[in-house]
Amino acid sequence: MTELTKTFDPAAIEARWYAHWEDKGLFRPERPGAEPWTIVNPPPNVTGSLHIGHALDNTLQDILTRHARLKGKDAMWVVGTDHAGIATQMVVERQMAERQQKRTDFTREEFVAKVWEWKHESGGTITGQLRRLGCSMDWSNERFTMDEGFSKAVLKVFVDLHREGLLYRDKRLVNWDPGLGTAISDLEVETREIAGKFWHLRYPLADGSGTISVATTRPETMLADMAVAVNPSDARYAAVIGKQVRLPITGRLIPIVADEHADPELGSGAVKITPGHDFNDFEVGKRAGFKAGDMLNMLDGKGAVAQTADGLIPASFVGLDRFAARTAVIERLEAEGALERVEDRTIQTPYGDRSGVVIEPWLTDQWYVDAATLAQPAIEAVRSGEIRIVPKTWEKTFFNWMENIQPWCVSRQLWWGHQIPAWFADDGQVFVAETEAEAQAAAGLGVTLTRDPDVLDTWFSSALWPFATLGWPDRTSPRNGEGDHAQHGGGGSPQATTFAATPLHPSTASSGSPPRAGEEWERRYPNDVLISGFDILFFWDARMMMQGIHFMGEVPFKTLYLHGLVRAADGAKMSKSKGNTVDPLGLIDRYGADALRFFMAAMESQGRDIKMDEKRVEGYRNFATKLWNAARFCQANGIVASTMLDAPAASRAVDKWIVAETIKTVQAVDLALADHRFDGAANAIYQFVWSRFCDWYLELIKPAPVRTEENEQRGEIDAESRLVAGWVLDQILVMLHPFMPFITEELWHAMGARDHELIVAAWPMADARSIDPAAEEEIDWLIRLVSEIRTARTELNVPPGARLPLHVRDASPQTTARLDRQAVALARLARIDRADGEPGGGAAQVVVDEATFILPLAGVIDLEAERARLTKAIAAAEKERDGLAGRLGNASFVERAKPEAVEKAKADHLDKMAEAARLHAALGRLG
Structure with missing residues (x-):
């Protein structure tokens, strides 16, 4: 066991653990024969840096990936970046302009070489930032949309679509950007x-x-x-x-x-x-x-x-x-x-x-994909449930767009990107092939050919992401080997095609080695789930559906989860021009990656937009600190790492209760994640850790002090409780790991010797046979009684250190027995001592179930002064409550006031209603 430092410092553990996981290959451990589970990341632009939307999107993906890995699956999170044709060319041209250079000063080949040079020097910023967030991606197979293997897939898809008459050249109106040309x-x-x-x-x-x-x-x-x-x-x-x-x-x-x-x-x-x-x-x-x-x-x-x-x-x-x-x-x-x-x-x-x-x-000549034809199978896949869109409310938008889809213009007038594999003859004939040699063979000797200078739309290549990243088309494909391809000339007719692959930039193709042996794309396709913002539903998600179904014969993913936007605290859309953007790296610096991740998960409610609230992020940093301190308490009391997967046998009600609470939390987290209820999963584990484990269980198992003639010493926690507490803390660390990977891995090792890292531990089993309803009921009763007594003491200004006698009226035999069994806990947590007989004078009364619990207060507080204080406070609260009700009932105020003023008045009204009710209850307790 490693003694934990007094203060939790996220920065001290994050870089160390991430490097360890990556160096040991733990993001993709060897699991031969395990059930495959696959997700692909929406490839961020190679020019990009982490923004708050990326932080949300990738946090949700990592939660599912880590959960699947803990479940024993062969979890693979495909990672890569997009070559981002327009954005990257703009960045490089802007840098050239600083040196008084422009693109046309160079040949196309020279310019493209400069872009590749920029990519190798500066194109990895966002991948480093994803590591800071804790993303457990399969970096050993990192892909790039212009790496050699991916380029091969792009060329094949273009040629095949053209051969089938689904891709053609046409003169139509396009949205032309004169600034970008x-x-x-x-x-x-x-x-x-x-x-x-x-x-x-x-x-x-x-x-x-x-x-x-x-x-x-x-x-x-x-x-x-x-x-x-x-x-x-x-x-x-x-x-x-x-x-x-x-x-x-x-x-x-x-x-x-x-x-x-x-x-x-x-x-x-x-x-x-x-x-x-x-x-x-x-x-x-x-x-x-x-x-x-x-x-x-x-x-x-x-x-x-x-x-x-x-x-x-x-x-x-x-x-x-x-x-x-x-x-x-x-x-x-x-x-x-x-x-x-x-x-x-x-x-x-x-x-x-x-x-x-x-x-x-x-009006210009461009290349188009017959999107209307490709859209039909995708529409049917969503209608039939082959692809489940979550939240379901997005289906209407999806169908409306897909059923009215227009031809997809896939050519761009740029130099950076996948150059279109089409060659023009002087007589206007067009020859489409994967190589110039194949095009020349189709055109015939002596025909001069000129290659189309345009490149493909970035989204054309990223539409192949779910299968091209997995090695397609190198391995056997349902659509490979379909026979010879006819040669045609003319505008929209199929052209000469081949399957020979030539990388667009073979000398500098960066990453993207094919998946390791035994990881055929057939096992990984379709992917299990895709997570993306709703804003790229048609840019990317729908196009993956169209291309995936057409070329693979199956849907690209089984579930499409669309999350909302992260907005500013006032609900406004974030933008640099408004100056209201939030830097996730700054939040990580201040509060740690775990706190930011947990905020994202807890606030993500089935696609609804998230309002940025730094105070909430700070609150989840406090949550991490509470867990850290709970682990330190455990260390100080002989509670160590558990060696058991199943729950330990327990005889004491409090230990049976926490085992049952643990099992119910596992069930709640599993069900929530299966339904993509990230907020539900996060809140279930949060409430369990904060309230049930830290606030109650650790308090309940504290021993009564041992009094000697010389002094008072702390007793030892019962051996059974030490065993149970160690097991429960282990379950907490495993369940919390997908949300807060860094602190959980640190605590996992600090609590004792382990033979494996937490990232590859076993997910808890929700074995309902370990639940004891009678024990649950007893400890729930104890918690309610202690809470009611504490509330009464606080409301009536009873000094915190005062011990009060407790009289009980109308108690059932069951309650009497519980009072006897829990006497030590009640005395310590509620600061009361059982008393017999009828109390005299003023007293506070608390009702729990059938019994009334009476706390005599004479001599402890000034009863008359307390009644006067409460009466005065009630009058003030009711006056404010009624005044706010009057304002809200005034149509002129509601219509003319700013929305935020109306919302504040409503919130204040509810607060004053609750305050008046609470004070009435306190006065009523005095009897």
């Missing part, structure tokens, strides 16, 4: 409300018979207008449908078309149609017969005006930034008399979530 997904666009304007324009009919009015929030796009739409049911425009309009500035002739998109109730009922620069207009243009290739594009990749295909934009506009062009267009329209009026309007404006610039709908 790439397409981004809908999910990477954030909408902000911006003060803007609504410009009403007058377009003349080509035949000179009049004008038609349209309104727009982006007047510059009129340079690429291709139609004006009116509703077919709008009688005002029936006569002009089919006529032409001559656009101001460009002079372009465009038709007036009938389309349901035009709302007769909005503005003039006529809308300008710019199919190359608006998603709704794109659909109207297609219905009007415009082919995507014929739609006009008036912007370049930087958001500057470019000449349209018909050459009708005046030269003075070409090259202007889009917002400068807006000003120039308005001035010209006003000069030509085509500007009717302008009104102020709040505009919903799309911004890139990384670049912070306004996003443009832009």
